[in-house]
Amino acid sequence: MHITIYWQNLTPGASLLGGILIGLASAILVIFRGKIAGISGILGGLIDLHNSANSHRLWRGLFLIGLVGSSSVYQLFAPLPPSNISASFGTLIVAGLLVGFGTRMGSGCTSGHGICGLSRLSLRSLIATISFMFSGFVVCFLFLHVLRMG
Amino acid sequence: MKNIITFLTGLIFGLGLIISGMTNPDKVIRFLDIGGIWDPSLIFVMFGGIAVAIVGFKFVQNKSQTVFDDTIHLPRTTHLSKELVIGSMLFGAGWALAGFCPGPALVAFGAGHKKAFIFVMAMIVGMTIHDHLFKASKK
Numbered sequence: 001m002h003i004t005i006y007w008q009n010l011t012p013g014a015s016l017l018g019g020i021l022i023g024l025a026s027a028i029l030v031i032f033r034g035k036i037a038g039i040s041g042i043l044g045g046l047i048d049l050h051n052s053a054n055s056h057r058l059w060r061g062l063f064l065i066g067l068v069g070s071s072s073v074y075q076l077f078a079p080l081p082p083s084n085i086s087a088s089f090g091t092l093i094v095a096g097l098l099v100g101f102g103t104r105m106g107s108g109c110t111s112g113h114g115i116c117g118l119s120r121l122s123l124r125s126l127i128a129t130i131s132f133m134f135s136g137f138v139v140c141f142l143f144l145h146v147l148r149m150g
Numbered sequence: 151m152k153n154i155i156t157f158l159t160g161l162i163f164g165l166g167l168i169i170s171g172m173t174n175p176d177k178v179i180r181f182l183d184i185g186g187i188w189d190p191s192l193i194f195v196m197f198g199g200i201a202v203a204i205v206g207f208k209f210v211q212n213k214s215q216t217v218f219d220d221t222i223h224l225p226r227t228t229h230l231s232k233e234l235v236i237g238s239m240l241f242g243a244g245w246a247l248a249g250f251c252p253g254p255a256l257v258a259f260g261a262g263h264k265k266a267f268i269f270v271m272a273m274i275v276g277m278t279i280h281d282h283l284f285k286a287s288k289k
Contacts, residue, residue: 015198
């Protein structure tokens with residue numbers, strides 16, 4: 001298979017810097033609070049009605065307020081970079097359902113497995129990361145080049 | 151103090167996502183689209199994240215409590231289940247369709263994008279459906 005690189009749009013420096021901040025936040029969270037910075041787990045645990053204990057809701061809520069508020073804080077210093085969402089409303093709903101259901105079933109997402117799990121050298125997270133990357137590449141190819149729905 | 155730190159970790163995490171390019175679904179899709187004009191930049195997010203997080207996890211490896219006396223909760227499961235693989239593949243499918251994974255979707259929702267709001271609502275419904283079907287029966 002022939003792969004063409006999008007040379008003029010590469011952002012290795014910014015992506016590396018962003019990644020370092022994500023890793024820093026994950027390190028601080030586990031060192032100071034003993035918690036894994038896995039976004040699907042933090043959100044899923046907050047809205048899980050089967051978990052009746054309330055003590056865990058505070059840290060989850062505080063982390064998510066920081067996360068959701070990060071756009072506003074960023075804008076204090078610079079205009080936000082673009083967030084171009086090409087998917088239709090229907091596609092977004094299907095995708096959201098898959099992401100929500102799948103991350104709960106697979107116990108994590110890009111952050112919990114891809115960053116924290118791999119940093120812990122967890123075999124489960126390695127398998128999960130390979131699974132979602134593989135599926136992501138295949139579904140993207142099918143959607144854009146076979147079904148041509150992009 | 152510990153509550154402020156928890157809030158700040160969420161904030162730093164979100165700023166990292168914005169700077170990295172992860173909050174731009176078009177860029178995420180160009181990362182996953184190896185059949186098109188491929189933009190591999192986002193692999194550097196994983197490199198940078200792991201390089202720093204690995205130090206944090208090394209630090210807590212043999213500890214059971216944090217300085218705030220919180221118990222250190224690290225997943226103990228080591229069993230490789232079919233749920234792990236199937237769930238992750240469903241997640242990957244949704245990630246490729248929209249270009250959003252959970253963190254960036256929440257950040258874009260915070261920036262006021264209506265489409266991110268739709269995605270986040272559907273994601274919460276998906277999580278609830280899963281927990282309703284599979285977690286209730288276990289208890």
